[in-house]
Amino acid sequence: MRRLLAAMAASAVLLCGCSPAPKKYSAVYTDVFDTATEFAAYCDSREEFDLYAEALHDELLRLHKIFDIYDEYDGLFNAASLNKTKSGGCPSELIELTKSAVDWYDLSGGKLNIALGSVLSLWHDSRESGIPPAMEDLKPLAEHCDIDDISVEGDIISIKDPQLSLDFGALAKGYAAEKAAELLESVGCADFVLSVGGNVVARGEKPGGSWEIGISSPDGGILTTVKVSDEAVVTSGDYQRYFEYEGVRYHHIIDPQTLMPANLWRSVTVICKSSADADALSTALFCLDEQSGRILAENFGAEALWVSSKGEVIRTEGFEDYEK
Template sequence: MPQRSLPQRSRVRRAASLSFAAWVLGTAPLWTTPAPGGVTDAVGPKPATSGSTDNPEVPRVPPGGRTRDEPVDALADAPPSRPHTPAATGPSAASPADSPRTPSAESPARGPGPSPAVALRRWDFTDTHMGVPIRITFYASAQQHPREAAAAAFQRIARLDAIFSDYRADSEARRLSDAAGSGKWMSVSPEMWDVLTTAVEISAKTEGAFDVTVGPVVRLWRRARRQHRRPSEERLREAQSAVGYRLIELDRRCRRVRLKRPGMRLDFGGIAKGYATDEALRVLQQHGIRSALIDAGGDLRLGEPPPGRTAWTVAVADLTREAAIAERLSLRRCAIATSGDLYQFVEIDGTRYSHIIDPRTGEPVVVRRSVSVLAPSGMLADALASAISVLGPQRGMRVLDRFPGTAALVFQLGEGGRVERFQSRNWPPAIDEPRR
């Protein structure tokens, strides 16, 4: 697989040290080189059983699953999410082959928690919110009430779904959109304010390549995907006239928002899932749980690593092949999001259109591309993966320099069907060669 060198960027060598990764980021290490002893050989996420402690597998970041950059509740037929207490049967002892990474009754693992003497066991919980199965994995003792902690995290995600969904008529996002062009200032929740102000800042720094006002154009292209027919130029121009982050007015003193132009429609599909993973991890931490991983349809948020290990193992999916892995990374205390069109695209008159829309033109991306972004927060990783998908690798890497503590990897289909690889200078070294 050829790899192109980008201007003023050096490829991170496989033997790069942890101290080097920390130095180029200018922060405490967010990702690490692999620890001795190797990692599990499992590939991709297996169906999770609530409350199970089966052998830990490698979370896989797909290159654009069903909901990558779609509205928060992209599955139009799915009912609205509701707070749910996941069923759990309690931890089961790990098999001897799983030791020492999976705690067992015979060899309890130690890790972050209320007391260094308390044994931590692996717990997995899965529930559906924001149109995707969301999996929460963490290590905790029974004294930390893992079922209650997981339920609280899912309830927080459900609350955010009710705020940011553009499918639910009673969502806060829908109410804001319905008031567009009325001249009315709308008071918003702290969550909406946090995400919307962050989105506007990211839009400015990415030159408009990420923009939550892209909703009118997204709706047109959703219909085009169903009908296999391009929207008319007239309808595209009309929709595009209501797109632009500069049309959002923010009253910072009173925490109010006004959308200036009629027809504006907010679409948080490229940022809300990342924010939800941040919030879910925060809830777990409030319950004293530090070793945790949240997987929201491929948007991953990682806390402290599992007990006895230096990092989580995360697999980045291949650009063109389902269930294939491009490379594996050792990560901790960070977020990773991947954007691509492996699953979501439409072919019209011989042209393959991605579901990812350039907010500046109203046109979908037509280059086969998969973008993975590492960032300190899920919200930032989510948004930047969308932006770089639009900008392409060269411009995208330059924009990335405006966001401290971030790194990116881009796979792109070049001439003759060859997959080209681009990466920022601080992308962490892979654990091993790509698995075939």
């Protein structure tokens, strides 16, 4: 109903407006997916933009609650509820992303594993305390990360291992950005750029051409810029979320096979059509060697840019086409 009202209101604004030159408006949210979300669009009026921004914020909050593993909400069986009870009827988005995540486990050679929840939870506590976890504490938890213990039947997800918990952190933001972009389009917002914690979805164009997305250099500054119109862009980097202990940096992308932060790359950027795929790919590529990463990216028609731990920059051939 809310969507319908927003669509009607947006259409009304569009019909009544006497179309002056569209102006750029932007909004920032810091209360969804434990990250900063940026939304920018060219609109005829502040009122029109605010309608889109509110619809977007509502949708992101709704999705945030579904994939939240820390808090439960009244009247909603979410990821936290599932981790607690190990079985139950889930919202369609939770079903869809879980099914997709099971496929991604195989596609990434086990580098993307939503069953890694208990290991990631220990790393999460470490980021809070500032002290890295001991391998002897991580190893017993890794015994309870078997993707085959998750089953989906109809709208019910079941977890066989009582010590296994799910974590959608590597996939949820990209998926949510995709869903939110679909909602924006459905209420009449055709030209916009949205970034949910670095998961960028661009639609249409701004006056004068494509949207311009800067890719940060791991040590600061801008490494390069890409021009996109209907693509998703995402970067996984060791500089985004981390803590330092005794001069060593511990970042947030944990390799399921070593249980430690992956250290092949400083950052990996992926451009492709789907934001959900882009998010999964960037995390997988961050943990994979160049050759395996290239094959995986190619299978999804994705382009990629790697910054190695030595600072060397590697690109797929098609990536250059997006650079200015």
